[in-house]
Amino acid sequence: MSASTxxxxxxxxxxxxxxxxxxxxxxxxxxxxxxxxxxxxxPAQRRNLEVAIPSPAGVRGFYILPLQGISDICAPTLHxxxxxxxxxxxxxxxxxxxxxxxxxxxxxxxxxxxxxxxxLAAERTxxxxxxxxxxxxxxRLVAQLEHPSxxxxxxxxxxxxxxxxxxxxxxxxxxxxxxxxxxxxxAALESLAEAYLDLGLPGDPTKARYQxxxxxxxxxxxxxxxxxxxxxxxxxxxxASLISRSAFFTLNCGRVLLVDLLALVDDLSxxxxxxxxxxxxxxxxxxxxxxLLDGWSIIASIWGTAEQIGVPAAIREMSVMVPSMPLEVNQxxxxxxxxYFAEAHRRHSRLVSRLEEWRTGRVLELIQxxxxxxxxxx
Amino acid sequence: xxxxxxxHFRQLGGALSQASPQQLARVISVIDALPDRAExxxxxxxxxxxxxxxxxxxxxxxxxxxxxxxxxxxxxxxDWRPGMITVPRSALAPLAEAVHRSLGNFxxxxxxxxxxxxREDSATVLELxxxxxxxxxxxLPAAPPxGWRQTGLADSxxxxxxxxxxxxxxxxxxxxxxxxxxxxxxxxxLCREPLMAAADExxxxxxxxxxxxxxxxxxxxxxxxxxxxxxxxxxxxxxxxAQRATDQALAASIARVSAARSVPxxxxxxxxxxxxRAAWALxxxxxxxxxxxxxxxxxxxxxxxxxADEACRAGFSETLADGFLTPVxxxxxxxxxxxxxxxxxxxxxxRCLRRIEAAGRRLGGAETYxxxxxxxxxxxxxxxxxxxxxxxxxxxxxxxxxxxxxxxxAAERLLGGLRPPR
Numbered sequence: 197m198s199a200s201t202x203x204x205x206x207x208x209x210x211x212x213x214x215x216x217x218x219x220x221x222x223x224x225x226x227x228x229x230x231x232x233x234x235x236x237x238x239p240a241q242r243r244n245l246e247v248a249i250p251s252p253a254g255v256r257g258f259y260i261l262p263l264q265g266i267s268d269i270c271a272p273t274l275h276x277x278x279x280x281x282x283x284x285x286x287x288x289x290x291x292x293x294x295x296x297x298x299x300x301x302x303x304x305x306x307x308x309x310x311x312x313x314x315x316l317a318a319e320r321t322x323x324x325x326x327x328x329x330x331x332x333x334x335x336r337l338v339a340q341l342e343h344p345s346x347x348x349x350x351x352x353x354x355x356x357x358x359x360x361x362x363x364x365x366x367x368x369x370x371x372x373x374x375x376x377x378x379x380x381x382x383a384a385l386e387s388l389a390e391a392y393l394d395l396g397l398p399g400d401p402t403k404a405r406y407q408x409x410x411x412x413x414x415x416x417x418x419x420x421x422x423x424x425x426x427x428x429x430x431x432x433x434x435x436a437s438l439i440s441r442s443a444f445f446t447l448n449c450g451r452v453l454l455v456d457l458l459a460l461v462d463d464l465s466x467x468x469x470x471x472x473x474x475x476x477x478x479x480x481x482x483x484x485x486x487x488l489l490d491g492w493s494i495i496a497s498i499w500g501t502a503e504q505i506g507v508p509a510a511i512r513e514m515s516v517m518v519p520s521m522p523l524e525v526n527q528x529x530x531x532x533x534x535x536y537f538a539e540a541h542r543r544h545s546r547l548v549s550r551l552e553e554w555r556t557g558r559v560l561e562l563i564q565x566x567x568x569x570x571x572x573x574x
Numbered sequence: 575x576x577x578x579x580x581x582h583f584r585q586l587g588g589a590l591s592q593a594s595p596q597q598l599a600r601v602i603s604v605i606d607a608l609p610d611r612a613e614x615x616x617x618x619x620x621x622x623x624x625x626x627x628x629x630x631x632x633x634x635x636x637x638x639x640x641x642x643x644x645x646x647x648x649x650x651x652x653d654w655r656p657g658m659i660t661v662p663r664s665a666l667a668p669l670a671e672a673v674h675r676s677l678g679n680f681x682x683x684x685x686x687x688x689x690x691x692x693r694e695d696s697a698t699v700l701e702l703x704x705x706x707x708x709x710x711x712x713x714l715p716a717a718p719p720x721g722w723r724q725t726g727l728a729d730s731x732x733x734x735x736x737x738x739x740x741x742x743x744x745x746x747x748x749x750x751x752x753x754x755x756x757x758x759x760x761x762x763x764l765c766r767e768p769l770m771a772a773a774d775e776x777x778x779x780x781x782x783x784x785x786x787x788x789x790x791x792x793x794x795x796x797x798x799x800x801x802x803x804x805x806x807x808x809x810x811x812x813x814x815x816a817q818r819a820t821d822q823a824l825a826a827s828i829a830r831v832s833a834a835r836s837v838p839x840x841x842x843x844x845x846x847x848x849x850x851r852a853a854w855a856l857x858x859x860x861x862x863x864x865x866x867x868x869x870x871x872x873x874x875x876x877x878x879x880x881x882a883d884e885a886c887r888a889g890f891s892e893t894l895a896d897g898f899l900t901p902v903x904x905x906x907x908x909x910x911x912x913x914x915x916x917x918x919x920x921x922x923x924x925r926c927l928r929r930i931e932a933a934g935r936r937l938g939g940a941e942t943y944x945x946x947x948x949x950x951x952x953x954x955x956x957x958x959x960x961x962x963x964x965x966x967x968x969x970x971x972x973x974x975x976x977x978x979x980x981x982x983x984a985a986e987r988l989l990g991g992l993r994p995p996r
Contacts, residue, residue, distance in 0.1 A: 273977065274982050274985060277986070277992055278992055281992070304970055305968060305971065308918075308921070308974065309914045309918070313914075560928055560929065560978065561925075564925065
């Protein structure tokens, strides 16, 4: 190819290949088929889903195809066939949809008994967590609506019977001020408790899914950075560094979002009013953290099980899965500097080659490892 | 002549060679704590091949650190003959004492540095070895040291043994990355520097360094080819040495694959799978190499293929019978206390079968493996069906086992679809 042709072609290079929205980026599915791990599904043009498979041929880029086309390029595991079966009926997708499907599929047992038990335990925890979150919201409502002149003790230190009575009064007050029935307010609080389940509340951060994920990402960022510092292979060091910096950037965005979302419960009157007027808008707002963190739990699990396939192989695999940050993040988060991430990702994406292990006869080990990833995902 | 004492040691050594890894680890920890281990070494001689690369934690001592780079050429006294470049184990103690005496306080400091560390702690070994090995290479006396006669070796054996040790120590630091990278080949870039330095030094150094690099190499033919390339610039005697090393590597590979069959292991399935994979890696490495063009080497390669084929078949049959079919067919009579744990073990055995099959089918008999795997999947299905409620196997367990054994497409066909037929 002549130099002049090179120059002409360079004019068509895509300078910023980042997706515009998080929906366009898609949602990561915890597939167990080695070739499919890290794939993302997103709505296609014809009211169904398509899948973007990272680096299927070991080179840069994604392979995008309809869900039904997956069996043309590989033999999915039985667990993945079950997931695909359910996903085929969907026209749109969100992180919570995939989480629900993954839990249901894992409970069928095709990713192993350990993953099935984890999925079942997660569902049981959700139910307990929902009750607790609802209770905590009621305590907050009491604290926010009782006038200081009433001179009551804090609801946390009160007896259960008194708390119940105070909660009823608070709900009645709120219902009156918003022109709603108390039943409607109770129902709104119940729905909000469900919506806050994975975010947690300021007083109960430990069990909430996305707060746990932020901690995981923080640890991953630090560990990958320290691995990069001591790596002798420059290519791998660059990959580990990309993972670390991307994780750090996501963590910073996630923290800003979390603070904003948790702040909403500081004024439950306004939140309940907004919820009763337009619950979908609140759900969309609360769902932002899930979209932002999507994909990182799988990357963190690969890191957690890196010894199984070897740390260099894990780094290579993780670096291909590092999610591009959609431009939409600029509207969601104010503060963290974004541009370095795009640059680093673009520079790095010219270098990566993905996971030779599944092409070199280690498929069974990788499927087993991926089943452990499913176990922690659900 | 066998004294009653020696006979007793041999008997103990024989018993130890049949011990499980856990029992072996316990015995070794007791022996390592002995102040004088000369006699205990006789017992260990039978199990030394099993100790290599098994990761049994051995305390780091001055003698062990000193001879770490030479580990691959240390042989049992009975296997050593004059003229060999290897080092008889019985010579280690007097040689180490001589080095220690010659280095004085420096040796004391190194010995103190070993305290509390294990041989597996490679950073410490390298840190201390970097100081000790070059110093030791110039520390041995010209005449046999005290205690040499008690080893049963002649005075005339001292000079060649000393020369081997000195070559190993001189190149120990440069060799270290290649020795550590043995499981990955070792990669040629790790071998080039020590081989070139040894070739510049002369025949004996070249032979000893090459032998050390080859001893645990997962892909010895690649190393031998590099040695040949380096030797070709250094004269005919080096080329002959590289050719000898290639022949030895082929013969050692056959012995290595053969020996892996008779090793008693707690986790037989995984051991057989690892052995099958290693055997195939060796064969692939030699088959790729231009060095095995001669009829004699082709013959040895065929022998290697045959030994590997037999080892794969034997490992497959044992794993299938003991690790898979025996538990699966016993569950109907004896419901396991922890079904999930037992099923996980059988799944692991199934994965081992597939790993062995992946290596074995390339050596021949692909249809036999396929038939055996299909039949095993069929057995699982029938056991679950006939056991009904008495069997711990649920439909998902059967599907998973079938999927591991025969792949997802065949498993789906065998079970009539993902979901139970209505």
